[in-house]
Amino acid sequence: MTINRRExxxxxxxxxxxxxxxxxxxxxxxxxxxxxxxxxYDANLCIGCRNCESACKNRRDIPAEFxxxxxxxxxxxxxxxxxQENTQIYSFIKRNCMHCVDPACVxxxxxxxxxxxxxxxxxxxxTICIGCRYCMAACPFDIPKYEWEKVFPRVQKCDMCADRxxxxxxxxxxxxxxxxxxxxxKRSDLLIEAHARIDNxxxxxxxxxxxxxEVGGTSVLIVSKVPAEKLGLPVLxxxxxxxxxxxxxxxxxxxxFVVASLMTFLYWLTxxxxxxxxxxxxxxxxx
Amino acid sequence: xxxxSQSKGSHQFGLGTLLLGFLSLLGLVLxxxxxxxxxxxxxxxxxxxxxxxxxxxxxxxxxxLAAGAxxxxxxxxxxxxxxxxxxxxxxxxxxxxxxxxxxxxISVDLGFPxxxxxxxxxxxxxxPLFEVGWCVMIYLTVLALELSPIxxxxxxxxxxxxxxxxxxxxxxxxxxxxxxxxxxxxGTLFVLMPHRVHPLWYSSIMPVLFLISAIAAGLGMVxxxxxxxxxxxxxxxxxxxxxxxxxxxxxxLGIYAIMRFSDLIIRGDAAFLFAVDKFTFLFWxxxxxxxxxxxxxxxxxxxxxxxxxxxxxxLLVVFGLILHRLNVSLIAFSAGSYxxxxxxxxxxxxxxxxxxxxxxxxxxxxxxxSHPHDEEVIxxxxxxxxx
Numbered sequence: 001m002t003i004n005r006r007e008x009x010x011x012x013x014x015x016x017x018x019x020x021x022x023x024x025x026x027x028x029x030x031x032x033x034x035x036x037x038x039x040x041y042d043a044n045l046c047i048g049c050r051n052c053e054s055a056c057k058n059r060r061d062i063p064a065e066f067x068x069x070x071x072x073x074x075x076x077x078x079x080x081x082x083x084q085e086n087t088q089i090y091s092f093i094k095r096n097c098m099h100c101v102d103p104a105c106v107x108x109x110x111x112x113x114x115x116x117x118x119x120x121x122x123x124x125x126x127t128i129c130i131g132c133r134y135c136m137a138a139c140p141f142d143i144p145k146y147e148w149e150k151v152f153p154r155v156q157k158c159d160m161c162a163d164r165x166x167x168x169x170x171x172x173x174x175x176x177x178x179x180x181x182x183x184x185x186k187r188s189d190l191l192i193e194a195h196a197r198i199d200n201x202x203x204x205x206x207x208x209x210x211x212x213x214e215v216g217g218t219s220v221l222i223v224s225k226v227p228a229e230k231l232g233l234p235v236l237x238x239x240x241x242x243x244x245x246x247x248x249x250x251x252x253x254x255x256x257f258v259v260a261s262l263m264t265f266l267y268w269l270t271x272x273x274x275x276x277x278x279x280x281x282x283x284x285x286x287x
Numbered sequence: 288x289x290x291x292s293q294s295k296g297s298h299q300f301g302l303g304t305l306l307l308g309f310l311s312l313l314g315l316v317l318x319x320x321x322x323x324x325x326x327x328x329x330x331x332x333x334x335x336x337x338x339x340x341x342x343x344x345x346x347x348x349x350x351x352l353a354a355g356a357x358x359x360x361x362x363x364x365x366x367x368x369x370x371x372x373x374x375x376x377x378x379x380x381x382x383x384x385x386x387x388x389x390x391x392x393i394s395v396d397l398g399f400p401x402x403x404x405x406x407x408x409x410x411x412x413x414x415p416l417f418e419v420g421w422c423v424m425i426y427l428t429v430l431a432l433e434l435s436p437i438x439x440x441x442x443x444x445x446x447x448x449x450x451x452x453x454x455x456x457x458x459x460x461x462x463x464x465x466x467x468x469x470x471x472x473x474g475t476l477f478v479l480m481p482h483r484v485h486p487l488w489y490s491s492i493m494p495v496l497f498l499i500s501a502i503a504a505g506l507g508m509v510x511x512x513x514x515x516x517x518x519x520x521x522x523x524x525x526x527x528x529x530x531x532x533x534x535x536x537x538x539x540l541g542i543y544a545i546m547r548f549s550d551l552i553i554r555g556d557a558a559f560l561f562a563v564d565k566f567t568f569l570f571w572x573x574x575x576x577x578x579x580x581x582x583x584x585x586x587x588x589x590x591x592x593x594x595x596x597x598x599x600x601x602l603l604v605v606f607g608l609i610l611h612r613l614n615v616s617l618i619a620f621s622a623g624s625y626x627x628x629x630x631x632x633x634x635x636x637x638x639x640x641x642x643x644x645x646x647x648x649x650x651x652x653x654x655x656x657s658h659p660h661d662e663e664v665i666x667x668x669x670x671x672x673x674x
Contacts, residue, residue, distance in 0.1 A: 071334055104479055110417035111409035128409050131398020133337035134416050137622070140482045145334045146398070148327030153398045234482060241479050242413060248475040248494050249413055252468055259467050263365050263460040270367040 036120025036219060037165055038099070038187035039174060040194055043224035043231070044204055045181035046092040050078050055176030059161065070095060072147045072156040076173055081231050091224055093231040094182075096173075097122060097143045097158035098211060099219035100240070105135035105144060107242035113155075120187065120219045121160035129155060140215055140236055160219070187219050194223050216240030307644040314637010317630050318395050326398065329630045335623020338616065340631045345392030345638050347473060347612040349385050350423070351497070352605060354505025356382025356430060357466035364459040373525050374513055376437060376655050377646075381512050383430040384642045390423055392638055415475040422469030429462045437653045471498040477615055485619035486556040487570045488611075496547060500608055503539040506532050507581075507604030514598040516650060523656070530591040536604060537582040544578050566619055573614060577607010 054064035056076050067074045076096035083089035099122045106114045106122060113129040116122050124144075135155060136144045147153035161171035169175070174184040183190060191212060198205040210228040211218035214236045222228065229235050321329040332339050359378040363371050394400045406420045432451060439448040474497030477484050490496060510529050517524040551557050559567060584590045584600040591597060617625075627635075649655055 069334075107411075107413040108416065108479060109411055110414045110420055111405050112411040112414075113409075128402075128405055129399060130402045130405050131400075132393075132396075132416060133398070134414070134476075136334070136337035137483065138479050142335065146326075146337065148332065148334070149325065150327070151323065151325040153326065236482065241481070244481065244491065245415060245475050245479045246413060248472075248478060249415060249418065252418060252472070255471075256464050256468055259464045260460060263361070263463050267365045267367075267456060267460070270365065274367065 035186055035188050036118060037160070037184065038120055038190050038219035038221060039160070039171060040183040040185070040190040040221045040223070041094045042181050042183070042197065043091045043093055043222065043226070045179055046078070046094065047179055047181075048078050048080060048092040049179070051176040051178070052076060052094065052173035052182065053078060055172040056158075059164075059172040070143070070145060072145045072154075074145075075156065075158040079232065081226055083226075089226070091226040091231060093222075093224070093233070094173075095232070096220065097160070098141050098214075099158075099160055100215055101217040101219065102215070102240035102242050104138040104140060104215070104241035107245065108134040108138035110134065117162060119162065119165050121162040121165065122157075123159045123162050124155055124157065126154045131155075138241065140234055140241065187221070190221055194221050197223055213238040216243065304644065304647050307640045307647065310637055310640035311644045312637075314634050314640060317634050317637065321395060321630065321634070322400060326396075329628065331626050331628045331631065333623050333625065336625040337622075339625055340617075340627040340635055341392050341396045343613050343617040344609070344635055346389045346396075347616055348609045349389040349392065349638075350473065351470065351501040351504055351608055351612060352508045353382040353385025353389070354466060354470060354501040355509040356385075356433075356505070357462045358502055358505050359509060360433065360459045361463045364456055365463070371528060371531075373523075373656070374509060374528055376434075377512060377516060377650065378509050379430060379433050380437075380646060380649060380655055381508060381642075383427070383434050384645055386423060386427045386430060388638045388642055390427060392635075395634060415472045415479070418472045419469045419476065422465045422472070426462060426465040426469065429458055429465065432458055433462065437649075437655060441653050467498060470501045471495065473497050480620075483621050484615055485559075485566050485621070486554075487551070487559045487566055488615045488619050490547070490550045490554065492546065492550050493615075496543065496550075499539060499543045499546070500611060503536055503543060504605055504608035506536050506539065507601040507608075510597055510601035511605060512646070514594055514601075516646070516656075517594070524594060526592075526594055526597075529594070529597055533585045533591045533597050533600070536601075537585045540578050540582050540604070544574070544582070547574075569610075569614055569618065573607060573610045576603055577610055581607065 050066060053066065053074070053076055057064045057073070060075075062073050067077065070077050076094060079093050079095060081091045081093055099120055100116075103114065103116055103122050106112075106116050108114075109129075110132060111128050111130055113125045114122060114135055115125065131153065133144075133146065133155070136142075136146065144155045144157045146155060161169070161173075164171060170184040174182040183193065185193075191209065194209040194212075198207055198209070204225050205223055206225060206227055208223075208228065210222040210224070210233055211220055216239060222231075222233070224231060317329075326332055330339060330341075355378045359371060359375055362368050363375050390403075394403050397403060406417060406424075411417045433455075436448055436451055438444075439451065471494035474493035474495070477489070477493050478491060481489055509532055513525065513529055551560065560570070561567070581600050581604045584596070584603070589596075590600060614620075
């Protein structure tokens, strides 16, 4: 139902909206990040050792304690899915920022503290953040977390080790994964790799690369034998979220101009009407 | 003038005013406490629920309910319906207080309150919130200027008064533009979140729905605050004027209802209308009491003749808007569980109290309610009727 709804937006919704604002087409996903770097997570290879979690925290000098959920300190986490009826069916799932190709948080942030770099990571600038938390609401993956206990809290989330990538290194989590469940590379290469793994072993993989099309594509890609929604990943349409709001934002100057013209015209019109009335009044008086 | 009743003013502060003063003070103290102790200690907000009562009520409802200011200013100065002048000043004052308090609430809610002005030089034109922020900043200035004659008159400052009057028309037009932009952008803000807002409220035309519902509720607030100040502060009550406003509201609400339902049907989500769950109930509750019932009541001439009935019906319109904004941003907004803390509630109560308190004080000491010589402002050669 929700998928239907979202696909409807593109056609009927924006079509109807077009009646009220300047007609506008969906803006294409920004090319930035399309061929940036990404991470491929293969849930079938993951053994749940959680080395990636420790490596992530070591990089930031945070004591490596295992937690249940993502929070300001836990930028990545390994969770276990187990089928309720047949406990033999299980899968690990690594959760962290998906680094969307056209991220909702980047479009939402009023001061541009969230940025999608050409390398692929979605990064956060704590020096200009005003703390409005629109990014947290906008994220379809519930990724940005907050330092609630602090007086001046920062938003915290995986930055795909943007500093390490700039130095030509893999991300800390990928480097720590000795089993090969995590792979770092160009997103386009990883997509080919992901499809190859599925094609080579169709019995053990569902035929879907999660992140290939979700909200316009994400830099983090996931393959697994258990459907994504069972692993706690949201079911999302293929249109990016900013493509829903951009037509409206783009129309703002046009709407402002139309309203300004209309108001000026009305002001002129009502003034003219009054003048006409005065002239008629004078005529009537002179009779 | 059309005043049918005028009671005698009292010069002492009533118990109500003192209570408002106390609640305002309590709210301010708690705001300071929150600024020094952070959001985690003081609010019920969590990682799963980043926006709570302050954003949903103080900001989203506060701004929408202040929409009467641009509507009435446009009516008086652009449509030149001079007869509405007596309610212009209290309406603009309400608007100024509404926006001022919304901005204040934002500064209470922000993680970095001292960076509230960063938006001035850090731009993101893709963000609806960026646009709302800018519009609110500018519009607050416009409202302050529109309101400034009240102060200039009080202290008999001729030069600034003359200047403000010379730019009144551009100011009012600018105010209408800004209001159209940000009232609708508050809706755009939620267009970004189809994964959060329940299908009965989510719509790609939310910007238009937000604007129209704000106009309806803004007009409702005009009736509410005029009647309120009549009872509380013994000002004259412009029943005939209010009745004219009451007559317009069903049309605005009607357009709103038609758009909302046709959008639901076109989107293919009409099935939710007949589902059996709390959201369907909430939706019908909101639509019946906040839209349908006011349309029916305001269409009855007998209701429009009686101040108390107009007042109650306007309260329904205002209540409908509040419920809509709360539903969109809090109740039918899929996120972590949340219950506001006492501090959050008392701060919100404090904000409302500050608004009512300042309104009371201002109308007592400043010429908020019409002055005969103000009306020269409106150059209206046709209307020279002696009153």
